[in-house]
Each structure stands twice: as C-alpha cells, then as structure tokens.
Amino acid sequence: MKIPTTMDDNSVSHHNGGQVGSQIGVSVNNKQNDEPSQNVQYSIPGILHFIQHEWARFELERSQWEVDRAEFEARIAFLQGERKGQENLKNDLVRRIKMLEYALKQERAKFHKLKYGVELQQGDVRPPPEEPAPDAEPAERAHFKQGRQLIKQYLQEIGYTDTILDVRSNRVRALLGLNNEETDNPNYRNYDKQQHDRCDYAMNHMARKYDYGGKEPRKSGVSGGGYNEEGLSVQETAAVFANFEFLANQEMDMDEIDDLDAKQSHHAVGKAGEEVDHEAEEVLNELNLLTESEADSGGQGDEYTVGASGAGVGGVSVSGGEGEEEPLALGELAQLTVSNEPEAYDVAQTNKEAFRKTWNAKYTLRSHFDGVRALAFHPTEAALVTASEDHTLKLWNLQRTVPAKKSAGLDVEPLYTFRAHTAPVLCLAMGAPRSEELYSAGLDGTIRLWNLPPPTADPYDPYDPSVQGAVLRDHTDAVWSLACAHGRLLSASADGTARLWAPRAARPLLATLRPEAAPAAPAPAPAAADFAEAGARAAVVYRDGSLIIYDLETGQVVLRVGCDSAATRVRSHPTLGVAVTAHEDRHIRFWDVASGRLAHAMVAHLDAVTGLALDPNGLFLLSGSHDCSVRLWNLDTKTCVQEITAHRKKFDESIFDVAFHPVRPYIASAGADGLAKVFV
Amino acid sequence: MTDVQILRRNRPGTKAKDFCRWPDEPFEEMDSTLAVPQFIQQTIRRDPANLEAILKMPEAQDEGVWKYEHLRQFCMELNGLAVRLQSECKPETCTQMTATEQWIFLCAAHKTPKECPAIDYTRHTLDGAACLLNSNKYFPSRVSIKESSVAKLGSVCRRVYRIFSHAYFHHRAIFDAFEKETHLCKRFTYFVTKYSIISKEILILPKLDDEAPITPAVGESDA
Ligand SMILES: [Zn+2]
Numbered sequence A: 001m002k003i004p005t006t007m008d009d010n011s012v013s014h015h016n017g018g019q020v021g022s023q024i025g026v027s028v029n030n031k032q033n034d035e036p037s038q039n040v041q042y043s044i045p046g047i048l049h050f051i052q053h054e055w056a057r058f059e060l061e062r063s064q065w066e067v068d069r070a071e072f073e074a075r076i077a078f079l080q081g082e083r084k085g086q087e088n089l090k091n092d093l094v095r096r097i098k099m100l101e102y103a104l105k106q107e108r109a110k111f112h113k114l115k116y117g118v119e120l121q122q123g124d125v126r127p128p129p130e131e132p133a134p135d136a137e138p139a140e141r142a143h144f145k146q147g148r149q150l151i152k153q154y155l156q157e158i159g160y161t162d163t164i165l166d167v168r169s170n171r172v173r174a175l176l177g178l179n180n181e182e183t184d185n186p187n188y189r190n191y192d193k194q195q196h197d198r199c200d201y202a203m204n205h206m207a208r209k210y211d212y213g214g215k216e217p218r219k220s221g222v223s224g225g226g227y228n229e230e231g232l233s234v235q236e237t238a239a240v241f242a243n244f245e246f247l248a249n250q251e252m253d254m255d256e257i258d259d260l261d262a263k264q265s266h267h268a269v270g271k272a273g274e275e276v277d278h279e280a281e282e283v284l285n286e287l288n289l290l291t292e293s294e295a296d297s298g299g300q301g302d303e304y305t306v307g308a309s310g311a312g313v314g315g316v317s318v319s320g321g322e323g324e325e326e327p328l329a330l331g332e333l334a335q336l337t338v339s340n341e342p343e344a345y346d347v348a349q350t351n352k353e354a355f356r357k358t359w360n361a362k363y364t365l366r367s368h369f370d371g372v373r374a375l376a377f378h379p380t381e382a383a384l385v386t387a388s389e390d391h392t393l394k395l396w397n398l399q400r401t402v403p404a405k406k407s408a409g410l411d412v413e414p415l416y417t418f419r420a421h422t423a424p425v426l427c428l429a430m431g432a433p434r435s436e437e438l439y440s441a442g443l444d445g446t447i448r449l450w451n452l453p454p455p456t457a458d459p460y461d462p463y464d465p466s467v468q469g470a471v472l473r474d475h476t477d478a479v480w481s482l483a484c485a486h487g488r489l490l491s492a493s494a495d496g497t498a499r500l501w502a503p504r505a506a507r508p509l510l511a512t513l514r515p516e517a518a519p520a521a522p523a524p525a526p527a528a529a530d531f532a533e534a535g536a537r538a539a540v541v542y543r544d545g546s547l548i549i550y551d552l553e554t555g556q557v558v559l560r561v562g563c564d565s566a567a568t569r570v571r572s573h574p575t576l577g578v579a580v581t582a583h584e585d586r587h588i589r590f591w592d593v594a595s596g597r598l599a600h601a602m603v604a605h606l607d608a609v610t611g612l613a614l615d616p617n618g619l620f621l622l623s624g625s626h627d628c629s630v631r632l633w634n635l636d637t638k639t640c641v642q643e644i645t646a647h648r649k650k651f652d653e654s655i656f657d658v659a660f661h662p663v664r665p666y667i668a669s670a671g672a673d674g675l676a677k678v679f680v
Numbered sequence B: 001m002t003d004v005q006i007l008r009r010n011r012p013g014t015k016a017k018d019f020c021r022w023p024d025e026p027f028e029e030m031d032s033t034l035a036v037p038q039f040i041q042q043t044i045r046r047d048p049a050n051l052e053a054i055l056k057m058p059e060a061q062d063e064g065v066w067k068y069e070h071l072r073q074f075c076m077e078l079n080g081l082a083v084r085l086q087s088e089c090k091p092e093t094c095t096q097m098t099a100t101e102q103w104i105f106l107c108a109a110h111k112t113p114k115e116c117p118a119i120d121y122t123r124h125t126l127d128g129a130a131c132l133l134n135s136n137k138y139f140p141s142r143v144s145i146k147e148s149s150v151a152k153l154g155s156v157c158r159r160v161y162r163i164f165s166h167a168y169f170h171h172r173a174i175f176d177a178f179e180k181e182t183h184l185c186k187r188f189t190y191f192v193t194k195y196s197i198i199s200k201e202i203l204i205l206p207k208l209d210d211e212a213p214i215t216p217a218v219g220e221s222d223a
C-alpha cells in the first residue's frame, strides 16, 4: 500500500524542484540579494521582525526546555529508584555467591579428607553465620549430608524467587483489597519507594528463611499458589500499581456489580458470597490480561513512533534537542521542499543552527467512535476540544492523564462529552477573547455555542444543561468551517455562503458573504474561511479553487484570486498580510492579500492537503494530509522541518485537522481513525 | 487527480446530502485496518432497516472484531438517542434509571455504583462505554481482540439496552421517532440475540414490529 506512493513521491519531488523555481514570487528579500553589494540593508521593520522572531523563538524554546526538564526529572527519580532496587538485588546475589562458594569449599574439604585423611588447609573457610557447622560423621553419611546441604541451598535459591512472588502476591492482594494486611492506597508516584520497600521486605523475609535453615517446611510455593503461574515480574507488578486506579474504577464496573445494581433484586443476598468469588476471579483474569498486554505492548507502542526523531519520548532523546544532524525521515522531503535561501537580514544564518526542535507524540486521545474532524486548543490551558463524525465533541485536559504502562504515550480520558449535534461535527472554534466559549458546527447545518466546563470537571458529573448555549440556524446546509476573532464568528457552509456572526447578540447574523457570481451559475461552495487583516476582512476559499477576500464592513468582495485546484483550508498569517491555502492538488499556496499575488506555492504532501495551522508567532506552519502525515514547515525558508506519520486511513481519508496551542508548546492532529494526537 | 480512481472522501464544502455518497467498496478490497467499521457503516447507509444484511458477517472475519465494531457503532448511534433524551428526560422527572417499575439501575460509571437520574445514567453509560471500547488496555487493536476483552462487551450491551428500555417506557415518542429513523433498537436486539450476548430474559421490550401493548413483566431477573 505504501510502496507505490513513495515512488510516486520521488517523481513528484523532481518535478516540483523545477516548478517552484519558476513560481517563487520574487519577494523583497530576494531583490535585495540580487544587488551586487554584500552590504546588508538594515531597516527598522527588518530589525524589529528579527528581534520579534528571536524573542518568540527563545520563548518557545524556553517553555520547551521546561517541559523537557520536568520530564527528565521524573525520569531521574524513576531511575534512581530503580538503581536502589538493583543494588539491593546485587547485595543479595553477592551473598548467595558467597554461600555457594562456602558450600563448594566444604565439599572440597570433605573430598580431600576422604582421599588423604587430612584436613585441607583452606584460606578462610568461614561458614556464613546462619549455616549450621558441619559435624564430623562417618564418610558416607557425611557425603550424603553434604549433598543434602547443597540441595537445600539450591532450594533456598528457588525459595528466594518464590518468596518474592509471595511478597508480590501479598502486595497484589492488598492492592485489590482481597486482604487487609496492607491498606495503603499506592499510586504511581510511590512506585519507587514501594519497589524499594518491597525489596527490603523480600530481603528480611529471606534472611528469616535462612535463619530457619532446615527447620522450616517449604511452603512458600504453596502460599504463592495462584499467582505464581502468572509469573509476575517486577515490571508487571509495577504495571499493576500503575493501573491500579484505573483498575479500581473499571473493576467496579464488572458484571457482577450489575446484580447488586438492582436494588430490589431478591437474588442479591443469596448470591453475595458467590459474587465475591466472581470478583476475585475477575481480578485474576485482569491480572492475566495485564501480563499479556505487557508482553505485547512493546511492539505496539512503536507503531506510531515519530518518524523524524526515532527516539521515543521516554527514551531520553537528548540528541533530538541538540540537533547535530538533520532528522532522518526527511529524505524525500529534502527534495520536495523549496529553500528560499537568500535572506535580507541575518535570520537565515541564525535559523540554520537554531530551532531543531523535534516534536514527539505524547498523548493519544482515544474516545471518539468515528473520525475526528476538528480540534481546537484552549486559549491558555493545557486542554483541547475535539469534534467528531460520531456527532459529539469532547473536552480533554492534558494534565489529567493515566500513565500508560511502559509505552511513552499517555492516555487521556475526556472530561466532558458535548452532545447536541444530530450529525457529524465538522468544525470548531475556541472563543476569543472569552476563553470559556466554544463553537461547533456540522453536517446538520447548525452552529452551536457551548459554555466550556472548567478543566476540573469530572466526566461523570450530573448533566448540566447550561453547557449548551445558543444555536445559530441560518445556514441551510453543512457548515464546514468556523473561525473566531474579537468576539465575532465566521462560518463557511455548503449552502454557498460564508456568514459573520456576533454569537451572543440578540440578532446574531451580521453579514452574509457570497461572491456576486453570474446568476445562472450555481454559487461555488465555500470550503473554509478565516479572518484576515486583524478581523477587518474575511478570507474565504472555495471548492472551485478561488480565494475571495471580503471587507467585513461592507460585505463586498475586495479581492478575488484563484487556482485550478479545490481549496480545503485557509489561514491568515498573524502578522504578515499573507493568506495560506491548502489544496487538493497537494499544494500549499501563499497569497499576498493586498495585491492578490501568488507569493509562493509548494507541493507539500503526497496527497490532498487537509489541515493547516500557523503558530501564534507566524514562524511555523503545520500541515496535515490524507497521505497520513503531518508536516511542520519553517515559514521563512518554506522548508519542511519535520514529518510525522500520525493517523491511519479510513476509506480514503486520513488527517482532518492540525493545530498549534496558542501559548503552550503543543501541537495536535486529528484523524479519520477516530484518534487525536498531541505532540510536545 | 485521476478520474479512474474513486476517492471515497468528504471534501470540505460537500453538501450534506452528498456526505459519504460514494460507490460501495467491496469488503475484500478494503485494505484499511478500519475495514470492518467501514463495511458496517457502508451497509447501514445502504439500508438501515436491513438487519439481515447489516449483521451478516463477511466470511473469514474474526467474530470478536465483528462484535466489537458493531457495539462501537451502536454506542455511536445511541448518541442520537441521548441528544433527544436530553431535551425531555430531566433529573426532576426521571430521578432514577428505570424501565418498568421493577428495577432501579445503579450507574456503574462511578467508584461506587450510584443512583444516577436517568439522563445521567444514559450519558455516563455512553461515556463509560466510549472509554472502555477505546481503552488501549482492553482493545489496543481494532484488527484482533483478545477473548478476555470480548467478554467485556456483554456488560456494555446490558447497560446500553437499559437506555433503550428507559426511552421506550418513559419517552415513547422520542423512542419511536428515533427508531423509525435508525432501526437501532431492533438492530441491537437482533445483534445481542444472534450472538447470545445477553440473555433473553433481560430483553424486556415487546417485539417492536407488532404493536403489542406493554405487558408489565413479572418475575424477570437481571442475570
Ligand atoms: Zn427519562
């Protein structure tokens, strides 16, 4: 499935090299470089831009580093805990070696004595304190005894493992509330300590066993019983801890609870005893399942490894940050992209060595039943909202996560599910400047206002109808795009219009924007819309490939440009007068919205480009495509800095939307596979 | 690009009536990891009333995955019923989750099962099902599913059925309108019966085709 596309890609890229050369809309920068003099022309805007640029970059890097630092600190704590555990283990092993050595020496002495009838003068034959001193006995019996001694020692060794299992099983029992021995409620953070404690406990336990020597009947294997078969290893136990909270929630959910549910059920009492057993059984199954999933999680986690870095999030990816060399997966992209090398001011120079940040997949948001059509980050919090073809929207708080076993990713559960749409939800806009406002629209033609629940909401709170706000019903067909700025909302619909709204006003509809086409021809359908020029204008792209700029004061068309390929997205640059459009012909195009000039065009993907996002500083562009990849572009050089394979296909669709967090170092993608992913 | 190749896509700007209106793709030709949901949705779109066709499992299909994907689809479509119920099923009037007066169902979405009002029960159950069915732990893959995870589908089905039954006994107009459009309850009943996912005694709704009057069932058990 993949191979033909790749080959196709190569040909595309070569073709592109030539094509773009002719298309580079000669910018100011280029002109300056054409001048023979090497003197750099400093201009105030240039300098300002440079300073702004640098500052934004440093800010971004700084916040990035902070995130990294927190991660590394956690990792260090974890490793230190592990090291302690290892040391304890080592000490124990050393002790066992000494015991074996001692046994061997004893054996040799015996042998020597038997053969020569003389005591062997050995170095330091000191029995470990807990060993009973060998007593002189007739040769044959002595031999037999020695053998027994050895066997006993071996058994003790095995016993050691059993002991550990024993301890663990006790632990697990305690965790699951099956006995009351230990009632503490551990969580993941305590893990290090626990492991340590456990080791200590095991050691004590073992020491005791050695003390008992031959007296103690071997029963640890028995008491470990049901658990031994599961072969819980240290990691697995850790996973039990990690999953414990989840377990607690989920296990309450088990079938048997149902019977208890029904209050009036007369069976309930009679069955109670049996139910407990059932529950225990379930718990055991649970553990089994856990062990299994542990085993295969390794391979599974790699599935979506971020192409460019090759280093997992957990995998201490220092090299990614340093950035000595170009990320790996860029091979074909290196050819695909255009480097607009010459630069008027020194930005290019600094850029070359700087900003090698690689984004790594960190959170996978799984809870939608069908493709995720849109996502929008919270204006300030580490939260986002996703909108899906399953008719719902979901709110996610990235800071409330369930640590997902060994894999680098974290599982996040949604905080809230917004239900009101009666058809797939296609687009979203987060309120600006009011952060608690959210807008969604979809195939049912409605635009809905929502009052965002706080990031502390619990998904299982009682239903609060006030989350649902007003509904704007003027569109007569699917609404495909929403943008929000300065308290106003811009929508684009398949009914042929784009509309401007004051969502909270008594008469919310402010303007209806449609191109004054020939009356006979059917109006082309808008695909997307965005505000432009600080909210004074609207940029609307159409299925026929045109881009129309409307004046929002008058509702008149200010500018009309176009190309042959259907447009899918439009985004306005936050500071420059540039509109970026995404197209089905795999291109991303850059338009000067004042002059209408096509400033730049590039083949950006192997398939239709479907998602576009600009970072808040206007330095980077994020694009998504049905080729399953997300690409990050340096806007100065128009080169691809990173490619991430993010989503799988459903029918012929893959990625629907991409986004930058307005203030935090997060990017995200939404896909037809029903997942949303957040990268840090 | 190429005219020969059919691209099954909903492009931005597509009209609602053209959404997903593409030629059917034979199941054998679906090479995606999401082939089963694709196929299920495609069959439903063709005729939501044709339960026989919708629940006819393609040959050599893993039954666990088939059941799992159908349940996902049910839960997804049940959002539609929940949306309708939100307007009428208020905590003041439906203070408890009931169908017939025989049982009060406790909501299992909480740490300790709780007597949630019907609308909360509905939402919590659907949210909980979404979490479980998307859980990386139980359902890490959509192409093969562990037997132990398949066993989890039963409890989801039983709770989901209560949403249907509450709507049926307390919000009949909503139920009927929804059922007329989606045939979802009929499909669900067919599904759980066909694969013996929940026992017959629990299926307390009268056969939906014959408009039999509601007979208050006596002595039913919630096994
Ligand atoms: Zn109700």
Ligand SMILES: [Zn+2]
Pocket: A460, B107, B108, B109, B110, B114, B116, B120, B121, B124
């Ligand atoms: Zn509840």
